Amino acid sequence: MLFNTKLTIMKFTNKLKTIGLGFAAILLVFNLFAGDPENTKEVNMEKFDIHVFPALPYAYDALEPYIDARTMEIHYDRHHRAYFNNFIAAIKGTQLDKSTIEQIFAKVSEAGDAVRNNGGGFYNHVIFWNNLSSGSGAPSVELTEAINKTFGSFEKFKEAFDNSAKTRFGSGWAWLYVTPDKKLAVGSTPNQDNPLMDVSPIKGKPLLALDVWEHAYYLKYQNKRPEYIAAFWNVVNWDEVNRRYKEAMK
Ligand code: MN3
Numbered sequence: 001m002l003f004n005t006k007l008t009i010m011k012f013t014n015k016l017k018t019i020g021l022g023f024a025a026i027l028l029v030f031n032l033f034a035g036d037p038e039n040t041k042e043v044n045m046e047k048f049d050i051h052v053f054p055a056l057p058y059a060y061d062a063l064e065p066y067i068d069a070r071t072m073e074i075h076y077d078r079h080h081r082a083y084f085n086n087f088i089a090a091i092k093g094t095q096l097d098k099s100t101i102e103q104i105f106a107k108v109s110e111a112g113d114a115v116r117n118n119g120g121g122f123y124n125h126v127i128f129w130n131n132l133s134s135g136s137g138a139p140s141v142e143l144t145e146a147i148n149k150t151f152g153s154f155e156k157f158k159e160a161f162d163n164s165a166k167t168r169f170g171s172g173w174a175w176l177y178v179t180p181d182k183k184l185a186v187g188s189t190p191n192q193d194n195p196l197m198d199v200s201p202i203k204g205k206p207l208l209a210l211d212v213w214e215h216a217y218y219l220k221y222q223n224k225r226p227e228y229i230a231a232f233w234n235v236v237n238w239d240e241v242n243r244r245y246k247e248a249m250k
Contacts, residue, residue, distance in 0.1 A: 074219075080125040119192075120191070124209060165210050165212050178207060
């Protein structure tokens with residue numbers, strides 16, 4: 001009787017071990033899948049607590065004629081995807097693999113150029129795709145008040161933002177952002193830097209991003225960056241900018 005009970009317990013323990021191993025195997029496969037750079041998932045584009053390559057929130061031709069379908073396709077599917085893949089490769093097996101992108105950017109000076117350039121390239125484009133849409137809405141009452149207070153008027157704000165975008169020498173980004181003391185500001189960053197990075201001279205939470213790399217406009221606008229910037233205002237997703245403003249002011 002005692003022997004039988006012991007045998008049953010042993011069998012049961014073995015079964016548990018098998019189940020445990022099976023479960024671990026499933027977890028391993030799931031983790032491998034989640035870490036697969038080619039894996040594209042429909043996720044909230046601005047949830048950066050896990051590193052996944054998000055789906056574009058609209059069709060390639062959705063922003064025509066302001067941003068052409070061919071540019072969108074190459075920009076998203078080649079450039080953006082390459083940044084993401086290189087970012088994942090750069091953090092794989094390091095502590096950064098478990099960090100959110102905001103945590104990584106806060107100490108990006110310690111992470112090296114591959115993480116800075118590719119992590120920035122990954123993040124900035126997600127922000128950019130999401131602050132574009134075919135139906136553009138309008139700035140909220142709160143945001144309008146803040147814009148008027150900071151820049152004098154919406155036109156003056158646009159002028160300041162346009163200037164940041166036009167005067168960024170070479171490749172980079174123009175930003176509207178909320179500073180750590182909750183003020184609005186515009187500015188630009190070189191390459192794939194952004195205001196969340198410790199290396200950036202402008203610091204804060206991005207509200208509106210504009211990619212001024214030539215790959216963002218060259219096919220349609222060639223060297224005429226100002227024409228691309230003017231077209232951009234037709235496809236700003238103000239609902240998203242309003243949401244980010246609310247979030248940043250919390
Ligand atoms: Mn780009």
